[in-house]
Amino acid sequence: MSKRLTIGLFGFGVVGQGLNDIISTKELNIEIKKIAIKHPDKERALPSHLFTNRPNDILNDPEINTVIELINDADAAYQIVTQALKSGKNVVSANKKMIAEHLDELVDLQEKYNSSLLYEGAVCGSIPIIRNLEEYYDNELLHSVSGIFNGSSNFILSKIANESLDYSDALKQAQDLGFAEKDPILDVGGYDAKYKLVIAAAHAYGVLVKPEKVLNIGIQNFSVADLHFAQEHQLKIKLVPTAKKLDDNELALFVIPKLVPKSDFLYNVENEYNAVLVKAAFADQQLFYGKGAGGHPTGSAVLSDVAALRYDYRYEYKKYHLDKNLELQNDHIIPVYIRYNQERLINGIHFEFIAEQHKSIELNYMLGGVKISKLITKKKEILEDGAFLAQAGALTEKFEKIKRLSLEKS
Ligand SMILES: NC(=O)c1ccc[n+]([C@@H]2O[C@H](COP(=O)([O-])OP(=O)(O)OC[C@H]3O[C@@H](n4cnc5c(N)ncnc54)[C@H](OP(=O)(O)O)[C@@H]3O)[C@@H](O)[C@H]2O)c1
Structure with missing residues (x-):
């Protein structure tokens, strides 16, 4: 049996309105009780009594058991989402910046307060990838x-x-x-x-x-x-x-x-x-x-999360809990094409191997293998030079030749 959801919605912009359009076409046993926005004087497509510019009208309302956060301000979103989770409300958010920057804390909060945070709409809009992964x-x-x-x-x-x-x-x-x-x-x-x-x-x-x-x-x-x-x-x-x-x-x-x-x-x-x-x-x-974007496509992913909350769905972060050994490795070498302007840029990048260097009046480029960590430290210089960089694994012939030559040498 599905649970009745009483919703407080934050944000009534592209996605908030898209979601509302979709919800109004469905019988889902859910009710949007209040909508928090930033500018109270804006004209709205729904009755004015539904709107507030005081977040606590939603966050402190014990009847509201579900918060949908769809605002365009990652810092304010963080405050809203953490406060909602701490008060035991379930949350749906589409704010990728806020989620990516605070994911470790958000995982902990869900466990500590037995609340659920879902965010399918944050990654590639309408594509159902998070729950599949x-x-x-x-x-x-x-x-x-x-x-x-x-x-x-x-x-x-x-x-x-x-x-x-x-x-x-x-x-x-x-x-x-x-x-x-x-x-x-x-x-x-x-x-x-x-x-x-x-x-x-x-x-x-x-x-x-x-x-x-x-x-x-x-x-x-x-x-x-x-x-x-x-x-x-x-x-x-x-x-x-x-x-x-x-x-x-x-x-x-x-x-x-x-x-x-x-x-x-x-x-x-x-x-x-x-x-x-x-x-x-x-x-x-x-x-x-x-x-990957737009009010209705993203709204459909948000709605899918809301519907899942009616059955108390939550991410279990199974892989995170099971396998603590996997770590980010920035020493990995990627084959790249770098088109550059200043010779000093290319001289300052340490290539693990060089497949080809081309110099002409029209175009200077280098094909070679570079560690990710090197690109991180040189990022500012790369961008300031006007250089363009791309993964070049597809040019396998050129890279294969280098591999063959270096194998022959060794
Ligand atoms: N647009 C997309 O296609 C898309 C796709 C995927 C994910 N997202 C994500 O979805 C979220 C919303 O995007 P959007 O495009 O719908 O934004 P938007 O059209 O700019 O609308 C933002 C809404 O947030 C409200 N707002 C801003 N600060 C607020 C605050 N402190 N408290 C309450 N309400 C506040 C605004 O109020 P006012 O109406 O009063 O100005 C407005 O209604 C963002 O995190 C975005 O990254 C968007």
């Missing part, structure tokens, strides 16, 4: 979880490659269509994708990692020269967050663009669409594909 792949050996987690960056890359738009026009279109965050660096700098990766990794591998430990370099320096390089090699450029199990004790997590070959499931993911690619020992490759 938590439940469906409970006993699978996952080699990697990667994908296209940020719709705005993918939209920009698609528009440049397929419609020859320039970067700023493509970004403006993404903003006009409502895909982009207010501060575009969160999208194009790979921060949004990183928050989602950190959350996904907690459920895929049971590893709770602080986002500041994870490399993120985005598409902010992407240029037509990079596009031409990719096209010459029949590749596409995508921003791909990657979680990769290295061995029983080590996991690599990083967000950088990737040169993607036709054979890759991510090759045909275009525009604002998101995809999560799971590579597993037994299930092999599986692709989850869908809309």
Whole structure:
């Protein structure tokens, strides 16, 4: 028998209103009792008695047993969510930044206060990936979880490659269509994708990692020269967050663009669409594909969490509790393409191996293997140089040749 939920909703913006549209079409034994917003004078589509700008009207109401947090302020969201969990209320949130930054504490709070926090809408909008990683792949050996987690960056890359738009026009279109965050660096700098990766990794591998430990370099320096390089090699450029199990004790997590070959499931993911690619020992490759943002797609994921709370569903963080040995490893070497401007940048990056260096008036680039930790320490210089970097594992021929040569030498 499902439990009746009395809901306090925080936020009535894109997702809050999307959720309300969906809820009003269903008979779900749930009631939205109060909606907290920031600006009380804004015109609303629902009766004014439902709204408040005092968080405690929800947080201190003993009748409200479920809080849905859908605001655009991660610090305020943290206060709301922690206070709600501490008072035993169950919570649904879509705030990836807040969740990624405080996941260890949020896991502890749920256990201590016997409350549940669900956040399917925080990772790739409508794609049901968190509960699948938590439940469906409970006993699978996952080699990697990667994908296209940020719709705005993918939209920009698609528009440049397929419609020859320039970067700023493509970004403006993404903003006009409502895909982009207010501060575009969160999208194009790979921060949004990183928050989602950190959350996904907690459920895929049971590893709770602080986002500041994870490399993120985005598409902010992407240029037509990079596009031409990719096209010459029949590749596409995508921003791909990657979680990769290295061995029983080590996991690599990083967000950088990737040169993607036709054979890759991510090759045909275009525009604002998101995809999560799971590579597993037994299930092999599986692709989850869908809309990563928007009021109704994200609202549908939030609603699914709310519906699950009617049956007291909670994440058990089974992998986190079972396997405490797996740790983030930033010494992992990734094969990269780096297009650069200043020679001193490339001289300052310690390459573990070099596959090719190209210098011409039009284009300087290096293909080689670099430790993630090196890229973290050089990130500021890479970005200041205007350099563009992408995973280049797809250029296997060039890298294989190097491996062969070094094997022959040794
Ligand atoms: N938009 C998407 O497609 C999408 C997809 C996935 C996840 N998310 C996440 O979902 C959350 C909401 O995003 P959104 O796009 O719906 O945001 P939004 O359209 O900007 O709306 C934000 C809402 O939060 C309210 N608000 C802000 N600060 C508040 C506070 N301190 N107390 C109470 N209400 C407050 C605002 O009130 P006023 O109306 O009074 O200004 C507004 O109603 C964010 O965490 C976002 O990252 C969004």
